[in-house]
Amino acid sequence: MALKVRTVARLVGAGHVGERLRAVRDGQAAVRAATLSSALGTGVLEALRAGPTTAELAADLAVTDHALLEAYLRTLEAARLVRTGGGRHRLARRGRAVLGDDVVRAAYEGFAGYHTGLYRDLGLQLRGGPARDDVVRHGDVIARLSRALEPLVHDTLDEAVAATRPRRVLDVGCGDGANLAHMLRAAPASSGTGVEVDPAAAALAEHTLRAEGLDGRAHVLTGDIRGLDPQQIGGPVDLALLANVIYYVPVGERRDLLRDIGALVAPGGTLLVVSTMADRSAFSRHFDLLLRAQAGEMSLPTPDDVTRDLRAAGLDVLGVRRLTRGDPLHAVTARRPS
Ligand SMILES: C[S@@+](CC[C@H](N)C(=O)[O-])C[C@H]1O[C@@H](n2cnc3c(N)ncnc32)[C@H](O)[C@@H]1O
Incomplete structure (x- = not known):
């Protein structure tokens, strides 16, 4: 449905519209990267190669909170990584592509990991907190x-x-x-x-x-x-x-x-x-x-x-x-x- 002229005027008039749009776009990109990185890190994406049911997936990954797993799988489906049908979850084309290209995997692991972890921990580090050890700990990802x-x-x-x-x-x-x-x-x-x-x-x-x-x-x-x-x-x-x-x-x-x-x-x-x-x-x-x-x-x-x-x-x-x-x-x- 098209927005009313009055609604558009309110959106444009509220705060700094350009920066609001940029902040939401950037935030959504960060969420997309974190979603993918977690799908790799939790082993969920890999486990979906077999096309499991939720119960099989939960057993495979020692998951105890099935409701949270269901919600997570819906998130991965919305991200077009997973297709769900007939009670089974399968990798969608994008999910297969991510698993099939190790540079793509490493990019999600690295950018959602130490590249952004730098900024999460920076306040502490600026005030004398410990130096980072990414190049040692994540040498293989690098x-x-x-x-x-x-x-x-x-x-x-x-x-x-x-x-x-x-x-x-x-x-x-x-x-x-x-x-x-x-x-x-x-x-x-x-x-x-x-x-x-x-x-x-x-x-x-x-x-x-x-x-x-x-x-x-x-x-x-x-x-x-x-x-x-x-x-x-x-x-x-x-x-x-x-x-x-x-x-x-x-x-x-x-x-x-x-x-x-x-x-x-x-x-x-x-x-x-x-x-x-x-x-x-x-x-x-x-x-x-x-x-x-x-x-x-x-x-x-x-x-x-x-x-x-x-x-x-x-x-x-x-x-x-x-x-x-x-x-x-x-x-x-x-x-x-x-
Ligand atoms: C960013 S990676 C680059 C790897 C590869 N040369 C390339 O271009 O794809 C840097 C590599 O240098 C290695 N490295 C760093 N300092 C080194 C040193 N003093 N002697 C040997 N290897 C070192 C790191 O462990 C890491 O694997």
Whole structure:
């Protein structure tokens, strides 16, 4: 039913109509993200693959409040994740799509989790409350969410592989190993190493290599790249990648880190630093705040910071570029002098 002119006038005249609309829209988006994240976190979405009745679902998930479960399932149906009919609940197309794409899952887990938890806890933290530990506690979600940027990183890697024709590659902070696997595929004669400090992410990387039949050509070391014995990676590499890792390292230690990695690169070899960097965009500012709220002095660098540190580490900087317009993801290419 169309609104009466008088009703519209009242709506427009009440408070700041633009901000009211924005607040409701933003709030509803936050509720949608929380609904989805809970459907993943409670295991309800996964359990719906089997098309259970409410009683079967309750038994499967040890639910005791059946009325609340029914109301929750109606919410998931309204969110078009679930279809209910003939006494059974089944995944709707959207529910299947969410379960079928791990980046989508990780995005809901991450954005409804630590990304917004930052602001829920910020008041306490500003007054001296404990620093956050998301990068330790949610290392696997962060590594999975990083896959969203993969196509951009892979284009850059293809160019680096074409320019360097590497026989040995290194992926520092390899996360789930997708970039390492991509380098190995792009350079079919190469072998490689991934180094990853988070054991859960390292296990994901090993799984990626196995799943792609690349485990014979590469291995994953679980540990901190800093202080790594070069022998452990089996000799100098022609192409080293540091993708979305530099911001984990305290500002005062970045130069040494780049020097350590540079020392693993053969003369004439390439070090590619890919990172979300500090700029004025809302996401860059948010991510920088999230990092600064962690225990351990993390922050986003600017492209100039990275360039300066690479030069100070004795590397020649060949170029800096933004990987896509409007996004704070940058690539800096450096070469170890021959
Ligand atoms: C945001 S993820 C990026 C993963 C992957 N490089 C990518 O771009 O998809 C950063 C990863 O670096 C790892 N990491 C951070 N500091 C590290 C260090 N000093 N040595 C090894 N790995 C590290 C983290 O555990 C995490 O998995």
